[in-house]
Each structure stands twice: as C-alpha cells, then as structure tokens.
Amino acid sequence: MMTEGIPLEYFLIVSTLMFFIGIFGFLTRKNLITMLMSIELILNSVNINFVAFNSYLYPHQMQGQFYSLIIIAVAAAEAAVAIAIIINIYRNFRSIETDKVDEMKY
Amino acid sequence: MNNQVMFFLLSAIILIFSVLTVTTRRVLRAAVYLLFVLVATAGIYFQLQYNFLAAVQLTVYAGGIVVLIIFSILLTSHISERAPRASAAKAALSALATVAGAILVLLTVLQFNFTPARLEKVEPTVTNVGRALVSYKEYGYALPFEAISILLLAAMIGAIVVAKKESNQEKQK
Numbered sequence: 001m002m003t004e005g006i007p008l009e010y011f012l013i014v015s016t017l018m019f020f021i022g023i024f025g026f027l028t029r030k031n032l033i034t035m036l037m038s039i040e041l042i043l044n045s046v047n048i049n050f051v052a053f054n055s056y057l058y059p060h061q062m063q064g065q066f067y068s069l070i071i072i073a074v075a076a077a078e079a080a081v082a083i084a085i086i087i088n089i090y091r092n093f094r095s096i097e098t099d100k101v102d103e104m105k106y
Numbered sequence: 107m108n109n110q111v112m113f114f115l116l117s118a119i120i121l122i123f124s125v126l127t128v129t130t131r132r133v134l135r136a137a138v139y140l141l142f143v144l145v146a147t148a149g150i151y152f153q154l155q156y157n158f159l160a161a162v163q164l165t166v167y168a169g170g171i172v173v174l175i176i177f178s179i180l181l182t183s184h185i186s187e188r189a190p191r192a193s194a195a196k197a198a199l200s201a202l203a204t205v206a207g208a209i210l211v212l213l214t215v216l217q218f219n220f221t222p223a224r225l226e227k228v229e230p231t232v233t234n235v236g237r238a239l240v241s242y243k244e245y246g247y248a249l250p251f252e253a254i255s256i257l258l259l260a261a262m263i264g265a266i267v268v269a270k271k272e273s274n275q276e277k278q279k
Contacts, residue, residue, distance in 0.1 A: 003154060005110050008222065011150070011217050014117045018124050020208040025128025027200035028192040034133060037140050040171065041124055044147055047163075055154045057220065058258075059227035063237055065159055066247050072166050073254045077261030079171045084269035085180045090182045094137055 003055065011052035018045035032086045032096040036079065043075045113153060119146040131188040134180050141172045158235050 018041060025038030047068040054064020090096050093103070120143055127139040142166045151160035192200075228234060242248040 003109060005107065006113050008220050009216060010113065010117070013212060014150075015118060016208060016211050016215065017121055020204045020211075021121070021124040021128055023207070024200050024204040027203070028197055029128065029189070030135060030192070031183075031189055033175060033182065035134055037136055037175065038128055039230065040140060040167075041143065044144065044167070048147060048150060048170040051151060051154055051156055051159065055156070056222045057191065057221055058225075061160075061245060062226040062228055062235065063231060065156055065230055065235070066238070066250065068159055069162060070250055070254055072162055073258060076166050077169055077258055079174055080265045081261050081268065083174055086178060087181060087269050096182050 008052055008056040011048060015045040015048040015052070018048070030098050030100065032071050032089070032101075033083075036086070040079070042069055047071055050103075057077060109153070113150070116146045116149045116153070119143070131181055131191065133187070133189060137172060137176050138177055139174070141168055145170065146166045156230050158230060158232050179182065215271060222226075 022041035022045065025041065026035055029035050029038060050064040050067045050071070051065075052066045054062065058064065086096055089101055093101050095101065123139045123146070127136050127143060130136050130139065144163065148168065149162045151157075151163055164214040238245060238277040239251050240246050
C-alpha cells in the first residue's frame, strides 16, 4: 500500500487548511479572476476529502471517486461560464475589480 | 517511510502555494501558483492509487482551467500590474474568521474516531471506472453521467452566448 503510515486525519488536515486558505482569498481579494482562483482552491480541497474518505472508509465502492470526477466537471463548466461573464464585464466597465463594478447598486 | 516523506512533501507544496495563490499581488503569478497546487493534488491522488482521477485532474484542472484563467488574465490586465493590497482591517478580520473556522473544523474532525474499513478494495482502474460510469445497475453512475453531459453542453452554449460580441445590427436597434 502506498498510504501505509499515513492516517486519514492527515489528508483531512491538509484539505481543511486548503479550504480555509481559499476562503481567506475569497474574502480579501477584489479582482474577479483571483476570486475565481480561490473558489478553485476550495473545490479542490473538497475533492481531496472525498477521495481520502473513499479510499480509507469505503474501499469496496467508488462513490468518492465519482463525486470528485463530477466536481471536476462542474468546476470546469463553472470556470468557463465565469470567465465568459468576467470578459463581458471587462468589456462594459474596462475593469474587473469588484469595487468598480457597482452599476446595479442603487 | 518513503510514503510519509512523499506525502509531507506534497502537502507542503499544496499549503505553501495555496497561501501564495491568495496573497501574491501579481495576478499571473497567482495563476501559476494555483497550477502547482493542482499538480500536487494530482500527486496525492496518485499516492492514493486513483490513477484515472489523477489523470483527469492533470488534464482538466491543470491543463484546461489554468490555461483558461491565464488567457483571461492576459485579456483583462497588464502583466506589470499589481493588485492593490487589501486594507489592514479587512485582512485582519478575514484572517481571524479563517483561523477560527479552521480551528473549529480541525477540532471537530480530529475528535471523531475514524476506523479504516478492512473491506476488499475495488481497484479504481479505467476498466472499473468506465463500467461503473455507464452502468444503470447498483453502484452504476449512468444518471449523474448524463446529468453532467447536459450541464457541460449548457455551460458551453451559455459561455458562447455570454461572451460573444453583439453584432452591429443589434447595436443599432
């Protein structure tokens, strides 16, 4: 086994820290693209969790792996649509900073 | 022993470059750091012996999404441009909320007593993954597979419609 000597908790610690680093980025960043990157970090940490649980707790099934595959596909779709929206915003406002895009605020 | 060294190396890469991704002030560098994080994650999947998932991670995430992000960065900002620093109060509050949340989650997770299952492992080979993906029997994933196909089609059409330029005729109306 390639995971000998590595308890499940180690994976959970890594993914938890990565998740909260992503949240920190989402809260502090103002550029839309860097916010999108923080979301990718969050999704990725969740994937690690699914795969680790699958491998340690339910090795007789493949549910965790399929959840991860579907999350990756959703992340790709989300990134494509988000970037289309960001480019459209840039075309209209000449900026993708969240504090400059406030047309719909009253 | 070797496993542990490898795991700690990969986790160190993941954590260091995650922090750099969210703190660096140059946007293009943030994208490259994100790429390192994603590749190291693929390394962790390889270590858990999910080879197919690791390959998907490398091609879709590291190959697809990062390239898309880099393209959009090049389209929307100058390379020399530096993102403004977040205000000290905002950064401090965010850091406080983040650290508090991380400690809370870690305490909860580490208190729970996980007992690794000693069941026979289904080898996640491409054969098994492919069979399960289109099977509609027990432990088959045909429905999510179809749903994700429709989602991808919708996202593709949506992205084209949102990003396409208005034609001159529409503008004149």
